[in-house]
Amino acid sequence: MMNTIFTPPMYIQRYEFVIDFVKKNKPKKVVDLGCNDCTLLRKLKFHREIELLAGLDIDSAVIRDKMYELAPIPTDYLQPGDHPLTIELYQGSVTERDPRTKGFDLVTSIELIEHLQLEEVDRFTEVVFGYMAPVAAIISTPNADFNPLLPGLTGFRHYDHKFEWTKAEFQTWAMKVCREFGYVVAFTGVGQIPAQEESIGFCSQIGVFQRDRSGGDATRLQSNVTEEHLPYRLLYNVVYPSLCDSNIFQRTLVNEVLYWAETLRREWLEETTGEGEEESKQTDEEEEDCSRERMEREESQTGEEQEDRERVEADGRGFEVENEEVEVQGRTDRGQEEPYREGQSVCVSLVRLWSCPRVQALSGTVQRLTEVLLEDSRVQLTNDGTAVVLADSDDEDLEWVETCDNTGTGQFLVSSVENEDWETELG
Incomplete structure (x- = not known):
């Protein structure tokens, strides 16, 4: 043969x-x-x-x-x-x-x-x-x-x-x-x-x-x-779908902002007060469910197609894992623009969010980032427009999980x- x-x-x-x-x-x-x-x-x-x-x-x-x-x-x-x-x-x-x-x-x-x-x-x-x-x-x-x-x-x-x-x-x-x-x-x-x-x-x-x-x-x-x-x-x-579509661009950027805002909020709560451990565990379980659903969908591809996707992502398109490591280290080193409490909410500054490589690559400037977030009802900003406001409650976390669970079911x-x-x- x-x-x-x-x-x-x-x-x-x-x-x-x-x-x-x-x-x-x-x-x-x-x-x-x-x-x-x-x-x-x-x-x-x-x-x-x-x-x-x-x-x-x-x-x-x-x-x-x-x-x-x-x-x-x-x-x-x-x-x-x-x-x-x-x-x-x-x-x-x-x-x-x-x-x-x-x-x-x-x-x-x-x-x-x-x-x-x-x-x-x-x-x-x-x-x-x-x-x-x-x-x-x-x-x-x-x-x-x-x-x-x-x-x-x-x-x-x-x-x-x-x-x-x-x-x-x-x-x-x-x-x-x-x-x-x-x-x-x-x-x-x-x-x-x-x-x-x-x-x-x-x-x-x-x-x-x-x-x-x-x-x-x-x-x-x-x-x-x-x-x-x-x-x-x-x-x-x-x-x-592509970032040339204004709706897709806005959705992608807002999802990145919300993801990193929630991540920064959890880390800050754990570091400063010890809070957030239970909700972090819950969120991790939900993320595992999302990952499991995504893996089941991708298993329908042939082995060769999956290898092709993995190879292309390894060549630089799959930025998430590598960038997350860089970002976590970068946040540890910077130590400035920390989240802060405002009443019952936690605020994460746009400058801090913009420093995340993916957010920065998508928005270009802090001003452009602010403009996009002001147009999206899913995002609440402080009165001066300098930070994202995250309600310190389980309901807000559930809303975020639903928002980020974009499995591509759109048209x-x-x-x-x-x-x-x-x-x-x-x-």
């Missing part, structure tokens, strides 16, 4: 190649041609530098089967991105030109072209590099030179393959693309057997195309298409308009 030859499997290595390219080059608009069951798209959606993520496949059934897995999950509402992510899925042929596919930073075509007739490859080439004219394109296809190394393989790797190029044939096609459409290409791939001769190359060969800014006619076909003609059928469209914009072979083994 192929899994005994390559670890991780080939399909994962191909996807990881694309993900590494995205992490390095940070494209804002990405389209995957031949997206199939949207596996690559589900991985890419966690990379928040992407603003538009599109997929195209000729088979609408395979898209519909998995497309709702691209919908936002609760953590997308708890931690909205700085900009909205739009995901669009289309049914159509890669040999047709649709104006909605122009202007992308990256086009991916992973193990697709070998399913086309040779005469269709020329059309595919014109559409991708002449009409779509992306900044970059990643094209992968099986390497026929590698086939003799695959145990038991006779013929092509998949019953639907119309051809499989050798290393020389693939590079000949790629160099022709560069000459005709103004690109430069780097050849690489995934899947090698170290004991074999290097000249054989990779199991899956990859061409990474970059538009040559120094010359080349990358737009010569655009004048020959009627822009109103839209051959692709939109199957799915979703817009993720989001969404609309929905067998043979075993070597391709399966190669992933």
Whole structure:
């Protein structure tokens, strides 16, 4: 079996190649041609530098089967991105030109072209590099030179393959693309057997195309298409929550303020009077319930998607745990702007709250923070507008728990308009 030859499997290595390219080059608009069951798209959606993520496949059934897995999950509402992510899925042929596919930073075509007739490859080439004219394109296809190394393989790797190029044939096609459409290409791939001769190359060969800014006619076909003609059928469209939405921005900032105000109040009470221990225990239990509910929801994701999210958050998006450690240490060191009592309430200064990195990043200035809080009925400020007032009672704590339990149940914009072979083994 192929899994005994390559670890991780080939399909994962191909996807990881694309993900590494995205992490390095940070494209804002990405389209995957031949997206199939949207596996690559589900991985890419966690990379928040992407603003538009599109997929195209000729088979609408395979898209519909998995497309709702691209919908936002609760953590997308708890931690909205700085900009909205739009995901669009289309049914159509890669040999047709649709104006909605122009202007992308990256086009991916992973193990697709070998399913086309040779005469269709020329059309595919014109559409991708002449009409779509992306900044970059990643094209992968099986390497026929590698086939003799695959145990038991006779013929092509998949019953639907119309051809499989050798290393020389693939590079000949790629160099022709560069000459005709103004690109430069780097050849690489995934899947090698170290004991074999290097000249054989990779199991899956990859061409990474970059538009040559120094010359080349990358737009010569655009004048020959009627822009109103839209051959692709939109199957799915979703817009993720983001801080660009004023309501989401205000809700996110207020939730952060209330969370840190309550945290500071509890710590101050414990340090000064020994109060708050019982309510702290109660709040911790409630937070554990929230965490348990969130974990149960995220367990519905595949293991690979969960690993992708954890990896992206570890790269800097999951700021909470790390920042909390920094903030707690920072509060210990500063010692100023401490909470104080005012009647039966505890007041936490806005200056102190603003010093929390996440609050500061969202609001920018104390003045802006004050303006936002004045507009929100969930927040009570002192008469001079310099501190948040927290009632020293259980009812207020319960109100906060309800407020912070935002599990993403709010509305989001969404609309929905067998043979075993070597391709399966190669992933």
